[in-house]
Amino acid sequence: MTTLFLFNFIQLFFFTNGLISNSPSQQRIFCVIKTFDGNLATRASTVHQTWASRCDKHVFLTAANLTKWNNTLLPILNLHGVSDNYMELSVKVFDALNHIIQVPQPYDFDWLFIADDDTYVIMEHLRELLQHSSRPLAFGHLFVPKNGATSHLSGGAGYAINTAALRRMLPNLQTSCADWYVPGMEDVYVSRCLQHLNVSLDGAIDGSHHRFYPLEFVTMYKMELPQWFSDYNSLESYPGFDCCSSKSISFHYMKREWMHLIEWALRVYSIMDGAAGNLGDGGFDPCECINMIQMNHERVMNRLTDMLRNAQTTCTDTECFTGPIPGLPNTGGNTGMSNMYIMLAIWFAIALLLFLFRPRTLRNNRDTLGKPNNQNPHNNGQDPPAPEVQ
Structure with missing residues (x-):
């Protein structure tokens, strides 16, 4: 059924909106893809060859020793003094933000989009969503825990932060934002920092559907949803083509x-x-x-x-x-x-x-022409026996 799901995916998210080619946009998007050395030749390479090529600029974020990757064609932002293990992911992302914001020519983009190396992004839809705004703003899949915990953006689905919000973050990265440090869960860390700075977190809801998905398309399509998704999801889920918005932007855990x-x-x-x-x-x-x-x-x-x-x-x-x-x-x-x-x-x-x-x-009609009515056309050595009618 893989082929069927492929065609359904293309039909639902591209043909429906006439978005087979790049959509023009004045908004410049800088994509940062989180990865590690073990995925540089696999996941990162695939993302580089596919959707990341439609970002205005993109880099892969890793703390790996790149000596053995001297011949790589991937644009890499290599961080030092931090490891690639999950527990240091929050530190890695904040170090990257600190570096990107303070480069010699900062803000040569309008939006910073951060995603995983197993996230697939429909960049045309992302560009359609991201318009110029002087108001500090961040978009993504907004998790709303049913236990009353603070809402936060999903890191796997990817999230976009505009430069107005980044300017507000810069002087606070090493001070007040550090108070919200959460080991490993970089999306919670970033979200709490933004909320502390009065930056709006927008779930980009399209009617009754999300547009950023922390799960893959087939999982949403089949309604094979894990319990944690139900515990954090703020909208009702639907099977089949009603699972997702035709303006969907991203899916996580994509092979x-x-x-x-x-x-x-x-x-x-x-x-x-x-x-x-x-x-x-x-x-x-x-x-x-x-x-x-x-x-x-x-x-x-x-x-x-x-x-x-x-x-x-x-x-x-x-x-x-x-x-x-x-x-x-x-x-x-x-x-x-x-x-x-x-x-x-x-x-x-x-x-x-x-x-x-x-x-x-x-x-069967063709095979039974000229044959006695009691002859079973299925027992001719070519077709299996006909199923019993219940």
Whole structure:
């Protein structure tokens, strides 16, 4: 079902809003991704190749000894005098804030966005949310503990702080904010510091939905929610497509494979999008195509995925994952003509798949033509016995 969830993810969060390419914004976003040396070559590399490339600037925050990473292409903010273990995460983040705010050219950005290396961010939606504000402000998933504890932003879902709030934090990082130190839980630490300085924490609620999610999309979709989420969640949860806002910004605990698949799918669709108007808006609907095919045939899903993948002939597998930003088609020659052939190939393949995997009742009718009524067409060595009707 992985392919189905992939197409559903793309349909719900990108096609619905026409956001396959970058949305223009005057707001500059500086992304800081928390990681450690063991994840530099894996999670951090994947984030760098995917959503982080759409930040105006991004760095990976680690306290690792970078001697063995001399050849890394990752932009890294290396901290000294602190370790990468979880209990020192609060110190690591505050050291990073202190460094970023006081660099020789401070505030060459409008918003600072802090997230984990297993967070996936839809930057187009984040840009849409973050508008200029002279009022100190921070956005994120707002945890509201049912035990009456102070609310705080979720670190896993990511949170954005504007420069007005950062200017208020600077003179207090080593003084009053230090009184709110919480080992390990950097999101609680930062939130308490901001609240102490009268900075508004905004949960970015979209109607009855959050927009920043501390869990992955499939978990929200299936309603497989851990107890701690229920204890901290301030809104009612819903299954299926009602689980999340169509303006969702981030999901936590996202696997690397998911991040790559989403980026690859966006790249393929962006090429089709540029061929014949916005095919994602009333045209080619991958969810409908998938739903037309019997869901229990995983091999059909795999074949459809392979077919779509092979349709992208302008880049190698590696380039498709690490090339230009999705939404900026990397095509050469006659783009319109090549995309017409792609669409024809897609519809032909779908028609073939529908024929090969048409409902079993149609095949049974064909197989039983000219046969006695008491002959069981399922016991022909090809099909399994028909299930009993309850």
